[in-house]
Structure formats: structure tokens, C-alpha cells
Amino acid sequence: MTTKPSLRIGSHLLPGLAAVALFVVMAAAVLRASFGDPQMFGPDAEITASIGYAMFNLDMGTVPGEGMLVAFIIIAVALDAALDGAILLAKREEDGSAVALLADGGRQVRDRFRGDAADTDRDAEDGGDR
Amino acid sequence: MVPVQWYLLLATAVFCIGLFGILTRRNALLFLMSVELMLNAANINLVAFSAYWGNVTGQTFSLFTMALAAAEVAVGIGIILVLYRNFNDVDVTLAKEMRW
Numbered sequence: 001m002t003t004k005p006s007l008r009i010g011s012h013l014l015p016g017l018a019a020v021a022l023f024v025v026m027a028a029a030v031l032r033a034s035f036g037d038p039q040m041f042g043p044d045a046e047i048t049a050s051i052g053y054a055m056f057n058l059d060m061g062t063v064p065g066e067g068m069l070v071a072f073i074i075i076a077v078a079l080d081a082a083l084d085g086a087i088l089l090a091k092r093e094e095d096g097s098a099v100a101l102l103a104d105g106g107r108q109v110r111d112r113f114r115g116d117a118a119d120t121d122r123d124a125e126d127g128g129d130r
Numbered sequence: 131m132v133p134v135q136w137y138l139l140l141a142t143a144v145f146c147i148g149l150f151g152i153l154t155r156r157n158a159l160l161f162l163m164s165v166e167l168m169l170n171a172a173n174i175n176l177v178a179f180s181a182y183w184g185n186v187t188g189q190t191f192s193l194f195t196m197a198l199a200a201a202e203v204a205v206g207i208g209i210i211l212v213l214y215r216n217f218n219d220v221d222v223t224l225a226k227e228m229r230w
Contacts, residue, residue: 047189055190082205
């Protein structure tokens, strides 16, 4: 059963107050701070092109910016790893391989090799690993 | 021109809404959405200061943050899928132990 997005004053009061208090503190700090004179982008600044150049360490943009080629590569690897991880987690294999061990908590593999239905029943009764 | 403080105030509000969601929600999907709100609050700050200082570093970095958020969502949804498969529910308070 999923939870409904209803606001329960009793249990949600303390977290709500904490979030509001944090907002008040941060808002007070932000509104009191001074950041110097704004510089903004010029009228003929090519912002999108400059972002593209900054991404590949090319010093050709009209707007200043740091080169971020290393960050680009690291994010590419992280995205690749995340994609692999998501597929690994979502995959369901029938033969009880290592993927199933990860995806269903190992129940399929345990039942297959030990055949202990009683243990599974015990898990269902006392909560077990659930 | 909108003063940069208003952008920061907006980012603060979005961050605190995300924090409130994390503290109160038990549904894993809403949990994930709250984390995204907090991440996007940081993005608002990056873009606001990028425009303020006339420098594209903040905007470029916010693009990377969005890519990182996409990676996080991919893994997060995979974890939610496993949570549902094991517990027939997406309540984050059900998964209390690391063992199976």
C-alpha cells in the first residue's frame, strides 16, 4: 500500500517545523548578504556556444568560463555505471543466477538449492527478512 | 533585472520543500522526487550566480548536476523496483535490515 500525500499534523508537525525553521534561517542569511555589483552577460554574448566550448576545454567562447572536460568524462563514466546498475537491478532471470540473487534478495536461489519451503514459511510468519 | 537574492530565496524554498518531503514521506517514489527538488535547488543557485557574474561555469556545472541527477534516478528506480519485488510495497520504512 502506498502512502497518500495527506498532511498529518501529529507526525508531520516536527519535520514541518524543522523545514520551516531552516527556511527562515537561510532566508534571513540570504536577504542580509551582499554580493557586490552584478556583471551579467553582455548584449552580444553567445552563452550557449560558450557553454559548449567550456565543456570541451576550448578557449573560443565569448563568455568566460572554466574548462570542464575532466568533469564531462567523469559524468559520462558515472552515467554509464548508473545505466548498468539500473539494468542489473531491474533484470529478473528465471534460472536463479547471481543477478536474481541481487534482485530478489536471494530467495529464488535459496529455494532452488535448499528446497526449504518451511524456512520460507517461517519468514512469512515472523517477518524474517521481510 | 531581478535581484539575485530572490533566486536564492526561491532555491531555499525549493530545498526546504524537498527536505520536508524527505522527513515526512514514506513512499520511495516521493522520497526520490524530494531528493530531486533539493538537487534542483542547487541548480537554481548555480544558474543565478552564473548570470550574476557573467560567467558560464555555473551553467555548465548545472548541466553536469542534471546528468548526475539522471544517474541517481536510474539507480533509485532500480532500487525501488527491488524494494517492491521483495516487500510488495514501496514504503521505505519496511526495509530495515541489510540481510536477506
